[in-house]
Amino acid sequence: MSLTLGTLTALIGWLVIRFSANYLHREAGFHRFFIALSFFLAGIQFVLLAGNGLLAFVGWEMCGVSSFLLIGYAWHRPVATGNALFAFVTNRGGDAGFLLALGLAATWLGGFEWTLLSKASQISVVNDRLLVIGFVIAALAKSAQLPFSAWITKSLEGPTPSSAIFYGAVMVHAGVYLMLRLEPLLLQVPDVMFGLVVAGVLTAIYAWLCGLVQTDVKSALIFATLFQVSLMFVAIGLGWTTLALVHLCLHAGWRVWQFLVAPSWLVITRERPPPPPAWLRHNQLLYTAALQRFWLDKLADALFVQPTASFSRDAHAFEAHFIDHAIGQPGQGKAVHADRPLVVADGLLGRLLASASDVLQRIEYRLLLRGKGGTAEKLMHRAGAYLRTLENLLEQPRYLMMAVMATFVVIL
Amino acid sequence: MMVLLETLPNWIWLVPVLPLVAVVINAARVLLGTATGDAAEPLTARLSSLAAFGGLVLMIAIDALALIDAPPGHLRLAHSSCSTPCR
Numbered sequence A: 001m002s003l004t005l006g007t008l009t010a011l012i013g014w015l016v017i018r019f020s021a022n023y024l025h026r027e028a029g030f031h032r033f034f035i036a037l038s039f040f041l042a043g044i045q046f047v048l049l050a051g052n053g054l055l056a057f058v059g060w061e062m063c064g065v066s067s068f069l070l071i072g073y074a075w076h077r078p079v080a081t082g083n084a085l086f087a088f089v090t091n092r093g094g095d096a097g098f099l100l101a102l103g104l105a106a107t108w109l110g111g112f113e114w115t116l117l118s119k120a121s122q123i124s125v126v127n128d129r130l131l132v133i134g135f136v137i138a139a140l141a142k143s144a145q146l147p148f149s150a151w152i153t154k155s156l157e158g159p160t161p162s163s164a165i166f167y168g169a170v171m172v173h174a175g176v177y178l179m180l181r182l183e184p185l186l187l188q189v190p191d192v193m194f195g196l197v198v199a200g201v202l203t204a205i206y207a208w209l210c211g212l213v214q215t216d217v218k219s220a221l222i223f224a225t226l227f228q229v230s231l232m233f234v235a236i237g238l239g240w241t242t243l244a245l246v247h248l249c250l251h252a253g254w255r256v257w258q259f260l261v262a263p264s265w266l267v268i269t270r271e272r273p274p275p276p277p278a279w280l281r282h283n284q285l286l287y288t289a290a291l292q293r294f295w296l297d298k299l300a301d302a303l304f305v306q307p308t309a310s311f312s313r314d315a316h317a318f319e320a321h322f323i324d325h326a327i328g329q330p331g332q333g334k335a336v337h338a339d340r341p342l343v344v345a346d347g348l349l350g351r352l353l354a355s356a357s358d359v360l361q362r363i364e365y366r367l368l369l370r371g372k373g374g375t376a377e378k379l380m381h382r383a384g385a386y387l388r389t390l391e392n393l394l395e396q397p398r399y400l401m402m403a404v405m406a407t408f409v410v411i412l
Numbered sequence B: 001m002m003v004l005l006e007t008l009p010n011w012i013w014l015v016p017v018l019p020l021v022a023v024v025i026n027a028a029r030v031l032l033g034t035a036t037g038d039a040a041e042p043l044t045a046r047l048s049s050l051a052a053f054g055g056l057v058l059m060i061a062i063d064a065l066a067l068i069d070a071p072p073g074h075l076r077l078a079h080s081s082c083s084t085p086c087r
Helices: A002-023 A030-049 A053-071 A078-108 A114-118 A125-142 A150-157 A160-169 A171-181 A190-212 A217-237 A241-269 A278-282 A284-291 A293-327 A347-369 A375-395 A397-411 B002-032 B038-067
Strands: A334-337 A340-345
Touching: A002 A030, A002 A160, A002 A241, A002 B002, A002 B038, A030 A053, A030 A160, A030 A171, A030 B002, A030 B038, A053 A078, A053 A125, A053 A150, A053 A160, A053 A171, A078 A125, A078 A150, A078 A293, A125 A171, A125 A190, A150 A160, A150 A217, A150 A293, A160 A171, A160 A217, A160 A241, A171 A217, A171 A241, A190 A217, A190 A284, A190 A293, A217 A241, A278 A284, A284 A293, A293 A347, A334 A347, A340 A347, A347 A375, A375 A397, B002 B038
Parallel strands: none
Antiparallel strands: A334 A340
């Protein structure tokens, strides 16, 4: 299975790169696009060819990072960066499931090898179920199944070739691959397999209804993709894994072509998109729900993105009010004293250094540099007076004799 | 030639590493300022394309060998975590 999917992915990746060389000619982020796309190809091949869950997770994260970079390709547009954040944050929920499963595997099975995970019958049923649920959450998030479906429509903000390879052909199937890879483990927990069927059916209904009311080709294609991927999850849940694998390969090849020709679709068809069916238009509630994509975008935004954005704002405020004040910022220094504008400092450390420098300068000024009447001059005058008195005393004969005798006593 | 073919499956790690090499070279070119403007576009695209094509050729070759019953290698990480002997 890994060889089949690895070869298919390598072929799709090469074709998309060849396509992109012309499609993105003279685009501002041309080099950035190819760097992110190659990074993604490396990541997805790690996922497909890894012999254990840990390396697969490394690839899984590489895919997530490159997806974020390509959704935010037009980073100067707030919509693009907002959508990139949305997709990134939602996918981290799935990554948490993957990490949980890897941690449980390390604790209960002592390793991450796929072969080891397939023989997880040695652990209890409850533990087995927890392990599988972690992987299932990861798979559902990566393949945009309910309740994680909202991010995939936002991910179309990136260039069309990246949409083709990420959300049409390859990355959206990573969750299906993970479930196929863990088939022996899944077979031990039939209730989780039933959960996969339920998630697949609900996603299929969601994608079908939303797809009926789309008016642009890329949105229609992404809901069609979601529908097909949900059918693969249903097939896996029913135990028809070979069917799911064949479906995956055919769908990936077909969908990448559809996405790549999407910009030319109007020229090819020369037709307006068909209107939604009459039965849907007459059912006002269902029609509104489909148009609003069942309010999943708003729900995911409130549950995942807004808390993350709030946390980011809090971290920024903490940095601005405390960290920046503590460590200072280059070029932002202020004069420590109004009468010495050249001595500037910022931050706690900078102000401490400026104060120490100020004290040293004051000592230097008072002791050495200040002219007539300074402390140093007074001290020197006083010492000179004492030495002069001593000299006068020594010049008297009796003190001179005493000094000579004292010298002899010391010598003898 | 036969020895090379027999060891080919062990080179499967090159499939993900080749695009990474392209990433490193292209990123270095961007950081050094040599990949700017339209003139630098063909080299960037060619490097990425070559890496992807190299991976594809290697995968096809390994597929062909797998059909003749030569088991491909696996990418391994964290050998110490294996409870069973790692191949």
